[in-house]
Amino acid sequence: MKIVVCVKVVPVSDSIITIAPEKTAIDLVNIKFDLNPYDEFAIEAAVQLKEKNGGEVIAVSLGPERDNISLKRVLALGADRMIHLVTADKALSDPVAVAKALAAEIMPLSPDLIFCGKLSIDTGNGLVGPLVARLLEYPFLTGICELQVGTDRLTAAKDTEEGRIIYESSLPCLLTTEKGLNKPRYPSLKDIMLSRKKEIITKNVTLTEKGSEIIQLSEPAPRPAGTILGHGVDAVPELIRRLREEAKVL
C-alpha cells in the first residue's frame, strides 16, 4: 500500500504573534516552528497502516527552506521519504495555490491513500485536503476520528453536531485527521538514528493560479479592561444584574 501524508510546518500554538513592519507577514523573530499538530495524527495513521499491511509512506510538504529542520521529525516518526517542495511565495496562504502544487507532486505517485491534518493551525482553513482530493479526483472525508482500512475499501467515522457518522469509501481516498484518531508516538532514539539515513528530497516550486493574496495583516483590537465584581458567592447577584441590564445578554 502506498500512502502519502501531507504535512505543514507552522508556528507552535503558544507562539506570540506580532505583525512584521511591512504588514503582510508575521514577525518571525522568536517564533518556534514545528509540525502542525493535526498532521501528527495523519503521520501516525499512515505509519500504523504501513506497520500492519506493509508498503511505503511518503510525506510531502510545501513551504520555505527553514521548514527543513522540523521536517526531519517526519522521518523519525516513520515516513520512508520526505519530499519538501520549497518556496517562499506569499501565496502559501492561498489554499488553491497550495493544493495545486501538492496535487501536482502527488499525482504521479498514485497513492492508495492520502492523509492530511484536519486543518493547519496557522491559516485555519481546512481546505487543502478537499482541494487536493478534487484535483486528483479522489473521494475524501474530513476530520475523521476512527478508521479501518481493507484491501479496496475503508470505513471511517467523523463526529458532527448530530452524532458520529460512519462512512464507507472505495480506495484510493483522501482522509483528513481529527484529534483523537490515534495517539501520535514519540520517536525512540533508534527511530531518530535510523531517520538520519533517510533523505529529505527538496525541490523548488513556483506557485501558480493563485486565488487570493494577503493585502494586510493586523492584530485584533485589545479587549477593554474588565471589572472584577468581587470575591465569592456574594458577587453573583451583581453579575446577573450586569449581564441583564448592562450587557443585555441574558
Place this chain on the structure above:
Amino acid sequence: MKIFTYIEPENGNISKNSAACLTLGRQLADLANGNLTAIVLAQESNTMQNECGRYGADRIAFTKNYAKYIPEVTALDIANLLLEEKGDIIILPDRPAIRDIAAIACETVSGSIAVDCLQVNLDSENSPIVRRAMYGGKALADLKLMKKPAFITIRANIIQPQENIRSAEIINFPSPPSAVAPKIKINEIRPVITSKRPALTDAKIIVAGGRGIGAPENFHLIEELADALGAAVGASRSVVDAGWVPQTLQVGQTGKTVSPDLYIAFGISGAMQHIAGIFSAKYIVAINNDPDAPIFKIANYGIIANLFEIIPEMIKLLKK
C-alpha cells in the same frame, strides 16, 4: 454583479446564519449594483421563498439534489448553477460540512475561496476583500479574492440579519448535473444522546469548564448551568486532553473558534490558545479562584471564587 447565498433550512425555515448571509449578500449587491440569488437546499416552499425575500433575495433556486452528509452532490449542483449564471460571489454560512462543499465547488469552477470570514467588502474593481482570523485568532488577515466566482463562508453570530423585503422570483437550476454516484456512502449514523443544546459555533451563550472543575464527575455542573441558560457547553484543552469531555467541546486554537454573545469560563486560567479562540465573544465572564489567572485580563466581568459555590447560586438566581 451576481451574488449568491447558500441557505440552510432549519425547522422548515431558514437558519439564522443563512439570514445573516442574505443580509451581507444584499449589502454587496447594492454596493455593486447587482442582484442576489438564494440557493436553498430544500423542496420548493412558500415559506422559504418568503423568508429569502424578507432578507433581500431577488431570486431563489431550490436544489433537488441534496444528500445530507455527502458534500459532493450539493457542491456539483452549486458549481453548475454558478457556471451557467456566471456568478461572481457566493456567500455561505461557515461550518465544517459547508467548507467541504465550498472546496469541491470552488475547485470545480476554478474559483477562489476564503472561509470563516468576519467581514466582506468590495474594492474599486468589485473584487471581494475579506477579513478573517489567522493563527487561531491572534492575527486578522485582509485577503483579496482574485478569481471568480469567490466562495466566502461567514462565521456564525457575526452579522445581524436585517430585513430588506423583496419578492424573490423562483429560478430553476439550469440543467440537472450529470448523475455520478458518489464514491462515499454512509453506513451508519450514531446520534448523540444529549439534551438539545445549541452547536458550539452557533450558540449565543457558551458555558465552559477548565481544570478548575477538578474531576470529570463535576462537569455536570457546567452542563446544568448551560441548560438553565439554553447555552452550549465548551471546555478547555486540558480538560479534553485529560479525557474528561469529548474533543468536540474543545474551544481554542486546536479546537473551535467561537463568537457567542456571552462566554462564561469556569476554572479556565486562560492559556493564550484558549483566549485566541474566544476573542470575538461579545462578553466574557471569568470565574476563577486564582486572582492572577490571565483570563481576568480579557474578561468583561470576573468573580474570584470557588466555582462550586458560584454555579448553584447562578442557577438559583436565574430561575427567579
